[in-house]
Amino acid sequence: MGMGETSRDRIARRAAAELKDGMVVNLGIGIPTRVADFIGEGIEVTFHAENGILRAGPSPPPGEEDGFLCNAGGYPVTIVEGASYCDSAIAFAMIRRGCIDMTVLGALEVSEQGDLANWIVPGKRAAGIGGAMELAQKAKKVVALMNHVNRDGAPKIKKQCELPLTAPACVDLIITDMAVMEVTADGLLLREIMLPFTLEEVVRCTEASLKLPEQLIYIP
Amino acid sequence: MNKQRSLEEALSWITDGSTLMYGGFGGIGTPPTLIEGILDKGVKDLTLIGNDTGFPWIGIGRLVTEGRVRKVITSHIGSNPNAGRMMEEGRMEISFYPQGTLAEKIRAGGVGLGGILVDVGLGTSIAEGKETVVIGGRTYLVEPALTADVAIVHASKADPYGNLVYDKSGRNFNPLVAMAGERTIAEADEIVPLGSLDPESIVTPGIFVNAVIAGKGVNWQWVWEKRAATESQEGPPRS
Numbered sequence: 001m002g003m004g005e006t007s008r009d010r011i012a013r014r015a016a017a018e019l020k021d022g023m024v025v026n027l028g029i030g031i032p033t034r035v036a037d038f039i040g041e042g043i044e045v046t047f048h049a050e051n052g053i054l055r056a057g058p059s060p061p062p063g064e065e066d067g068f069l070c071n072a073g074g075y076p077v078t079i080v081e082g083a084s085y086c087d088s089a090i091a092f093a094m095i096r097r098g099c100i101d102m103t104v105l106g107a108l109e110v111s112e113q114g115d116l117a118n119w120i121v122p123g124k125r126a127a128g129i130g131g132a133m134e135l136a137q138k139a140k141k142v143v144a145l146m147n148h149v150n151r152d153g154a155p156k157i158k159k160q161c162e163l164p165l166t167a168p169a170c171v172d173l174i175i176t177d178m179a180v181m182e183v184t185a186d187g188l189l190l191r192e193i194m195l196p197f198t199l200e201e202v203v204r205c206t207e208a209s210l211k212l213p214e215q216l217i218y219i220p
Numbered sequence: 221m222n223k224q225r226s227l228e229e230a231l232s233w234i235t236d237g238s239t240l241m242y243g244g245f246g247g248i249g250t251p252p253t254l255i256e257g258i259l260d261k262g263v264k265d266l267t268l269i270g271n272d273t274g275f276p277w278i279g280i281g282r283l284v285t286e287g288r289v290r291k292v293i294t295s296h297i298g299s300n301p302n303a304g305r306m307m308e309e310g311r312m313e314i315s316f317y318p319q320g321t322l323a324e325k326i327r328a329g330g331v332g333l334g335g336i337l338v339d340v341g342l343g344t345s346i347a348e349g350k351e352t353v354v355i356g357g358r359t360y361l362v363e364p365a366l367t368a369d370v371a372i373v374h375a376s377k378a379d380p381y382g383n384l385v386y387d388k389s390g391r392n393f394n395p396l397v398a399m400a401g402e403r404t405i406a407e408a409d410e411i412v413p414l415g416s417l418d419p420e421s422i423v424t425p426g427i428f429v430n431a432v433i434a435g436k437g438v439n440w441q442w443v444w445e446k447r448a449a450t451e452s453q454e455g456p457p458r459s
Contacts, residue, residue: 049389068248069388072245074248087391087393088319088393088396089323089327091320093320095320119316120316125307126297126314126316127296128272128295129316130272130298131320133319134318
């Protein structure tokens with residue numbers, strides 16, 4: 001992603017503010033995984049992992065890893081009270097029938113209708129779909145984390161996605177290194193700007209049309 | 221009744237061109253002793269069906285890295301750069317499915333169904349060219365079931381009848397895969413006497429299992445363990 005440590009943490013911290021007490025949440029691989037590190041005090045969230053863990057806990061201390069207790073990325077985790085294991089079909093049953101309150105996913109492109117593209121760049125190496133299609137299509141709330149522009153400075157938040165879609169019209173909130181945008185019935189609503197970026201810079205770096213709220217929030 | 225077999229006997233079912241289904245998710249829960257045995261046997265042109273292609277030197281990834289695989293039906297190859305490179309070079313064919321759809325296609329094969337109806341992926345390229353049906357006013361993709369010549373699974377415990385118990389998140393695709401093989405080989409860390417597994421706790425009933433072999437345990441470093449950067453990409457040379 002070519003992102004500095006600070007902006008990755010900043011994106012993760014902002015995404016963590018979306019976690020509400022009692023939610024069932026699935027975090028994608030990469031920056032989304034870091035969201036758990038910024039969870040607010042007094043907020044209890046049930047973490048779902050699609051490899052078959054409900055109520056997954058934080059990483060174990062070094063030396064206490066269990067080779068057979070890992071997250072969907074293959075890294076060791078723990079469990080918290082009330083946890084259960086299941087096979088992957090049941091783990092996806094929970095997603096498909098709408099039991100997941102929120103998912104946080106990385107994105108390559110998002111359109112102003114909330115279309116998400118995050119699994120393949122044709123002609124280049126593909127990572128594959130994984131659980132992204134089920135999560136994007138079926139989670140009650142979808143938060144997309146991404147850099148605002150690509151390595152060449154070109155916008156990744158577009159009028160229409162050019163890359164193959166993961167799911168159409170699925171994203172509810174976009175959090176980038178520059179801004180926070182809500183997907184509404186009539187387009188993208190710019191809610192917050194990450195300082196030191198300015199409104200002009202955010203608009204210039206966004207291909208999609210942005211509506212402005214009554215009160216724009218600047219995040220220090 | 222006693223399905224305990226030697227590694228050689230069980231592996232006699234896997235030959236050049238076999239379709240091989242495997243349990244595991246990111247390497248965790250893929251049977252290491254069976255993978256080692258398949259490598260040693262030298263079979264090639266395998267078609268693999270499973271969640272992902274592991275890591276270059278962990279799980280099913282070892283078969284990919286050593287060039288034994290012709291085709292993979294999977295959901296994710298991101299953790300194994302060798303799989304991506306072979307796909308780019310046209311040396312290995314890859315069919316991608318959404319993870320939950322893949323799990324249910326395998327489960328359908330294992331439980332004697334022709335396929336599943338699923339709306340995940342509608343409006344994306346993975347729906348292109350696929351048959352759809354409308355039920356109750358809603359559109360679903362028709363996804364045929366998947367089966368394999370041989371399925372290999374990892375269990376923490378097995379009894380001689382093939383009843384299986386798994387280990388935490390090592391369960392993942394294993395109970396699904398265990399049902400979907402024409403023949404299923406279970407590698408167990410521990411083989412316990414008949415009658416010693418609590419019938420309430422058995423996850424895979426032994427009727428689906430054709431052979432039980434004793435595992436030698438995990439013979440690799442997990443991906444999160446410290447190792448040289450080069451090894452984490454390509455893996456150590458085989459001994």
